């Protein structure tokens with residue numbers, strides 16, 4: 276059906292806070308003011324930074340990039356696109372929020388068709404990572420970035436993402452599922468986040484990004500900081 280009134284008016288009429296819009300060429304989520312969709316984001320900048328980015332260093336073993344990676348918190352695919360682009364890894368991404376999964380499921384093939392080769396290497400999967408991880412082939416690494424307790428970024432549409440994302444923090448069952456799926460787990464956390472007791476035995480390195488930290492967790496742990 277053709278839409279003749281503004282999205283804001285439709286939302287007000289229906290009492291809905293958000294709309295998932297299926298356009299002719301792309302899909303997005305909107306509150307009538309902002310919108311979120313899967314897009315290339317900082318991909319060009321990440322390509323320039325290459326292997327020196329702390330996320331890529333944490334995923335690599337002695338400078339060798341991973342061949343297969345699972346992103347256990349796919350979200351808007353920004354981290355997955357970054358890693359797929361810089362490492363060339365084959366990737367799977369799990370996302371438990373249905374609208375966010377739909378954005379990934381429609382957005383990644385669109386980007387691939389537009390020539391973003393990294394997007395074609397990412398397979399999105401809908402569901403809770405704890406249930407999906409055991410069904411996937413053993414990977415070189417798992418990465419994850421649960422929602423921060425304190426909103427860290429003010430990127431356009433970030434508030435919309437927070438509304439539809441699932442906010443569960445990492446717990447011991449989730450970490451166990453990640454460590455069973457790959458020997459190396461890299462978790463993006465707030466700068467100087469406290470380390471939960473169940474994480475400590477696995478934490479082998481803390482790598483500092485510009486505004487976040489990356490914890491490198493391994494099946495058999497140790498402790499260190501770079």
Ligand SMILES: C[S@@+](CC[C@H](N)C(=O)[O-])C[C@H]1O[C@@H](n2cnc3c(N)ncnc32)[C@H](O)[C@@H]1O
Pocket residue numbers: 347348349350351352353354355369370371372375402403404405420421422423439440441442443
């Ligand atoms: C901070 S966002 C991830 C952002 C993503 N790394 C990106 O680059 O766009 C965290 C995401 O994890 C998802 N999530 C939370 N719990 C999950 C679970 N148990 N399994 C899969 N996804 C989960 C949330 O819905 C949210 O989309």
